Amino acid sequence: MTFLPPSSDERIVIENAAIATVDAADNEYTRGHVVIAGNRIESVGEGPAPQWLQGVVRRINAEGHLVTPGLVNTHHHFYQWITRGLAQDNILFDWLVALYPTWARIDDRLVHAAAQGSTAALLKSGCTTASDHHYVFPKDGGDILGAEIEAVAELGMRFTALRGSMDRSKKDGGLPPDHAVEQTEEILIASEAAVDRYHDASFDSMLQIAIAPCSPFSVSTELMREAALLARRKGVRLHTHGSETAEEEQFCKELFGMGPTDYFESTGWLGEDVWMAHCVHMNDSDIAKFAETGTGVAHCPSSNARLAAGIARVPDMLAAGVPVGLGVDGTASNESGELGTELRNALLINRLHGRPDALTGRKALRLGTMGGARVLGRQNEIGSIEVGKLADLALWKIDGVMHSSIADPIAALTLGALPPLTLLLVNGRPVVENGHLTTVNEDRIAKAAADAAKELASRT
Numbered sequence: 001m002t003f004l005p006p007s008s009d010e011r012i013v014i015e016n017a018a019i020a021t022v023d024a025a026d027n028e029y030t031r032g033h034v035v036i037a038g039n040r041i042e043s044v045g046e047g048p049a050p051q052w053l054q055g056v057v058r059r060i061n062a063e064g065h066l067v068t069p070g071l072v073n074t075h076h077h078f079y080q081w082i083t084r085g086l087a088q089d090n091i092l093f094d095w096l097v098a099l100y101p102t103w104a105r106i107d108d109r110l111v112h113a114a115a116q117g118s119t120a121a122l123l124k125s126g127c128t129t130a131s132d133h134h135y136v137f138p139k140d141g142g143d144i145l146g147a148e149i150e151a152v153a154e155l156g157m158r159f160t161a162l163r164g165s166m167d168r169s170k171k172d173g174g175l176p177p178d179h180a181v182e183q184t185e186e187i188l189i190a191s192e193a194a195v196d197r198y199h200d201a202s203f204d205s206m207l208q209i210a211i212a213p214c215s216p217f218s219v220s221t222e223l224m225r226e227a228a229l230l231a232r233r234k235g236v237r238l239h240t241h242g243s244e245t246a247e248e249e250q251f252c253k254e255l256f257g258m259g260p261t262d263y264f265e266s267t268g269w270l271g272e273d274v275w276m277a278h279c280v281h282m283n284d285s286d287i288a289k290f291a292e293t294g295t296g297v298a299h300c301p302s303s304n305a306r307l308a309a310g311i312a313r314v315p316d317m318l319a320a321g322v323p324v325g326l327g328v329d330g331t332a333s334n335e336s337g338e339l340g341t342e343l344r345n346a347l348l349i350n351r352l353h354g355r356p357d358a359l360t361g362r363k364a365l366r367l368g369t370m371g372g373a374r375v376l377g378r379q380n381e382i383g384s385i386e387v388g389k390l391a392d393l394a395l396w397k398i399d400g401v402m403h404s405s406i407a408d409p410i411a412a413l414t415l416g417a418l419p420p421l422t423l424l425l426v427n428g429r430p431v432v433e434n435g436h437l438t439t440v441n442e443d444r445i446a447k448a449a450a451d452a453a454k455e456l457a458s459r460t
Contacts, residue, residue: 003156003439005204006428008038009055014395015048017062018409021385022069022369026362028410034067036391039204039428044385064399065422066409068365069384070128070392072372073339075239075277075298075327078118078132078148079103079111082453083332092245092307093217096175099332104180105459108142113452115151116445118337120437122328125340125418128158128392128426129372129382133239133277135164135214137182137190145194149207156431156439158205158392160376162212162239163194167223173255174218184223187213188230195234203381204390206427208236215241216260217251221267228268237377238269239298242276245309249281261286270295275375277327278303279317280310287313287320296323296375299367301345302336303329314350314367315358325372340418343368347414361414395423 012035019029021044035043035053043049080103087098115132122130130152137144145163152159165187168174174181182190191211199209211231213219219240231238243249243260256263261282264270270289275296282290290297299314317324326346331337343364350359359367373383382392396419398404398412403419406412413419424432431438437445 003427003429005039008040010038011042011053011056012036012425012428013049013053013056013059014062014067015060017065017067017395018398019044019067019385020362020365020410022366023384023386034385034393036393036425036428039391041385041387041389041391043387060395060423062395064397066396066398066413066419067385068126068394068396068413069369069382070394070424070426071126071339071368072325072376072383073122073127073130073328074275074296074325074372074375075300075329076118076130076132077134077330077332078115079106079134079136080330080332081114081117081337082110082449082456084335086332090307091247092309093175093247095307095333100176100180102456102460103136104138104177106136106138106141106144106456108144108147110452110456111144112147112151113448115148116155116440117449118331119152119155119157120440120442120445121331121337122339123155123157123424123432123437124421124435125338126394126396126421126424127339128394128424129160129376129378130157130339131160131162131210131239131376133162133164133212133214135166135212136180137165138180149198153206154440155437156426156429158382158426160208160210161194161198162210163191164212164214165191165223166214166218168218168220172220176218181218184220184226187223188226191227192230192234195236199234199236201235204427210237210239212239215248216256216263217248221256224267224269231273238274240269240276242279243281243286244278245307246281259286261289265289273377275323275325277329278309278312280304280312282313282317287317287322290317290322291320294323296325298327298375299324299346300327300329300334301342301349303333305345305349306333311349311352314346315355318363323371323374324367325375326368338418339368343414344418361408361410364414365410391425391428393425394421396420397422
């Protein structure tokens, strides 16, 4: 299903709201307006909208609300929605070994159900753009990437689909079982085919593709090098996991004779077109290399905590100029699946070293919006409320019992409980109204996901 943007002659007016634009000057309005024409932001500022506007199809009195850019999720594994609650007390490597046998039996039908559950959770938590890293492609699994893309399109979220891969199995010194990996050449062929079939580089794009070998401990050096060459030849971005755990660092030193960042550098995997998930175990030299090359980071605070991976040095990365966005990560290591709650978790976790100013509420909001847009290479299109940008907006209700006494609207969002979502616009179209999806029946999604989880468990 394709949702065409509204006509540019149709306008939605939001008035009387607190507004956090997250633009370069961090402009905020205490009682402002946003005008949307078609799928673009036409006006934003203090006070009411111009009264002469034509073609207003909806005028919203947003008293008691905060308007922010839609949140941007830079790392996820949608398929894990149907393996939540398993291996609850394991570190990463043990958790992967426990779950690989189950994941290796997934197929396109189950992935569709899982992707809809994941997308629903993201939308209902204020997320308008997400990237998903799918790297498990069983030989008899069908069109898994196509099923995922179809599932997201039905719900109306802006999407970057990451064609992931694994070719280093146990027999080659990796972690995945032998039957869970693909051959290097078939991965490269399938990755190029995905770009050719799906990637839309336009300003208004609802779907982009990136190439994303899974991790140093599940991917050969040949695949890393060839994937980088392929992505740059096709003009798309690169993504992988990096420096997530101390065990990963030791693995890289034993196998490659160097740490993860130096290994990535040796394979052509540092640059403005690259972003890594997690980056928990980074030393000063690693951070400097990321900053010098513009390599981005997807910070996943809840998953890092769930797997006891450690605390990423996000304040130091930001100070050095590293692009940083937020990620949910897979819902088998972050059962909530929400991006909105990651704002609060990022803020709190990054203060645990005893620095109350390590991350402020406004910096956390920037991570979840403009930071994520920059990491995905879409900072000129989304991530802030500015004239000419795409109309991806969240309208948060902050005058209810849980938030009405919080002095600062942004603190209500980033320090308080996640506020109710009155409206979520993607590309100018409502996809959430009063906390509920507008595009697909939520009960149907819930039942399909529950059935898929039971079926996958029965295959193991």
